[in-house]
Amino acid sequence: MSQLQQLNDRIISRVNLNLEEFEFDTEPFVSQALDHEKMIKFYAFYGITSRHPIYFHFKNSNIAGSYFLGKCYVGRSAIYKSDVRGDELKREGDCIKSARHIPLVEDEMISILDSLLYKTLVHSNSHNPESPEAFIIRNTISAHYANIHGSTLEGCFLGPFSTVDLMNLHSCIVGEFSYVQVGELFHRKIDPGTVWIKNPHFEFKYKFQTNILDNFVGVSDAHQPRGVIYDFVRARDQEFERLFEVMHLEPFEAPDSSAINRYAVIKGRTRIGENVLVAQRSFLQNATMGDGSNAQENSYIIDSVLEGNCITAHGGKIIHADVGQECFVGFNSFLKGRPNERIKIGEGCIVMPHTIINPSMPIQIPDEHLVWGYIQSQEDLATHTISLDKLSEVRESLTLGRMTFSGKGSVFIGSFKDRLKKILSANGALYKDGQNRGHAQDDQNISFNIIQPYRTGERKGLYPSIRIKP
Template identity: 50%
Template sequence: MKELEKLYDRIIQRVNINLRELEFDVKPFVWTLIPPEQMSKFYAFYGISPDHPLSLQFRHCGLAGSYFLGRCSLTNSLLYKSDIRGDELKKKGDIFHFKNFKISVSKDEEIEIEDSALIKTLVHNYSHDPETPEKFFIKDTVSTHYANIHGSPSEGCFLGPFATIDLTTMHDCVIGSFSYVQAGEINHLKIKPGTIWVRNPGQFNFLYRHPVEKLHQYIYFTPGNQPQGLLIDFMEDRKEAFQRIFDLVHVDHGVEVPKSASLDRYAVTKPTTTISENVLVAQRAFIQNSFLGRGANAQENCFIINSHLEGYDITAHGAKIIEADMGRNVFVGFNSFLRGRPNCRLTIGKESIVMPHTIIDSRKPLSIPAGHIVWGMIQDQNDLEANSLPINTFSKIENRFSKGDLYFEGSGQAFVSAFQNRIQHILEANGALFDGSKNMGHAQKNQNISFNTIQPYPKGDLKGLYPTIVIQP
């Protein structure tokens, strides 16, 4: 066995040891997901920016097609087309507020990835764990296609395709396909596919599970096979457009980009696309024939096609918006799939919140009124009525609420406020509120990023692995 396979085998063993109580064997799920040939085929790249400390360490890793920004340290890990975005890490001297604690940050925070395999995974934000404020660790963990590890230190875990773990520390957990978990801290749990779980202990608990049969049309993952389903097909169909972007040293997108906006060099845009002031388009985003109004954004793995985003719309990591008209300040959560059709478009009124991992896929025109919150699986008007509520109504829940497959307990007001604060934070962080001098965010700062590429050993026992590379200021 060559070095790369040995390393992969070792990573899988470590995860399995962590998951032994759950009797979960990662190997049959993922062994074929990293074909060694692919690992030597793609370069990796990292950003250099005056706004983020430069400190990258790669030791005994495969990094094919992956991207790094900010302080990252990787050891004995395999990354395939993953994004490690350390542009929101805490800086030395910051004060990190956690409940009643004010934790002073003693050194620049670092993303530390060890003995892990991440496939097409996004790692972003910062450690929300008060026990480890300077280290956002990912250890003994395997994650699969389009998973998001967002502000969530992880040890001994497995994430299925399109799983998102958000602001949550997790130990020894299995997160099923298309599940979204935001729960503070979780241990030794096996989360079933399609679970949407948002919990703030003592405040609220939001729990929904996608109907399994319907979910399988979109994402289906079984041992020994690549992930399948409509969501995967959708991404695969648009893969070639990205190839061109990665094959050129200098890319001219042919789109006008205002001075206050940024269009990543590794994004794809197709005609006729409009980028307004304060817009942020991240790497691996795909924008086709769409209007992005002032302060709108499209994060990693977002697809916005034949759509109109009025302004200040957030399209979180992995969300897709097709044939849709979005009012101002609409929030679309992680990995949501919103699809209208040419003659039956999807309309979402202003200030609505589309919960993470929502699927809206209707063959008739569908309109979500302004100020609504929607979740779950919505394929027609009936589903919409079962899986939505005016935000005002939701805020009035005081104890317990159940509708369709949703189970909620706690304070609706606290839940809605948490989301609204988060939305405000994202707009600020992304630079949507930049006024020409104040409120700079990613949209403005990303203009200063340049990209470096690194490649693996091309042949021999180490083929597909990268040399040890240390980059400091």
């Protein structure tokens, strides 16, 4: 038996053991997702800048087509076409409020052990106060286009297009296209299409109807994705593969204050403003990016205009839309207008993670509104949007259609806006006169180094164990 097959079997057995109570078998997913020939087809690469600590340690693993930045350790894992982006990890001396402001004794590092991450994004920093120096993902499998954002994981399975955000999970199953931000979960199974945010002050919850979700993000018996959103992504896969076939590309022209990643696809009449960040594996075609806006990993902005300081979170898709100033389009959202049925989103709107807007008529959302769920017509706005002012007045509970909210609306809106300010600052949208540097400025002079696997022999498909230090 090859060492690559042993690696796959080890991951399956460890994850299955953690999910034994659910009688959940990950073998069908792994056997269909991990084609051994694919595992030697793509090189891996890591980024180096003068502004990020450098430490990469890869051991007994396959990391085909994956990107690493910051401090990362990968052991006995398969990381396929994933982005492990450690540019927001905590640094030595940083203090954690929930840990009595005791400073970190060393830089935080992403540590991935006995896990399979398939076309997954790992980003931000650990929000687990028990291990402030370690962002740990252990005995876990994540499927296509999942987002692991500031979340530590132990013994979990994340379905396609799911997101776990700023939390800790132990022995959990997160269904496809679910977004979860609830602090901590133990031994829970989250139904597909669940959008759930909870803290001591408020709770927001929405669940997609099964037939609607199945049309956009369904899965086979082996948890392989299908549906409208998956087909949309797959149709553009080849555009990204071409980026890996050549070593040097002419950079896309952009202002000196903006950064266009070498591994982003830029097509058509795309225009880039000041302080713009375009991350790796983002796709822009006939897009206008206003000053301070960003396109994060796995986002698609096509035939659309984003005004200033717009945030497109990881996996957000915006097609034939006009997005007003300071709007947020959340993780894995799918906003698909048409040339004659454009989507217009007013200034200051918050489009919740995992929102689907797929109209057959023009849609216009007023300024300063919260947007969620599934919107197909202008009439749907009555039960899928609310003005931020009206939500701020809620003191106990609110039900609109399939959405339920409890707690203080003003705290919910305030915390959301605070987070958006931090995102804009971190991405360099507020850069001016040499002050407030962010990713858009720090990533301009990044260099990429590639790593290749063994192509023959017993270790075929594995990468040499390697440690890279300053």
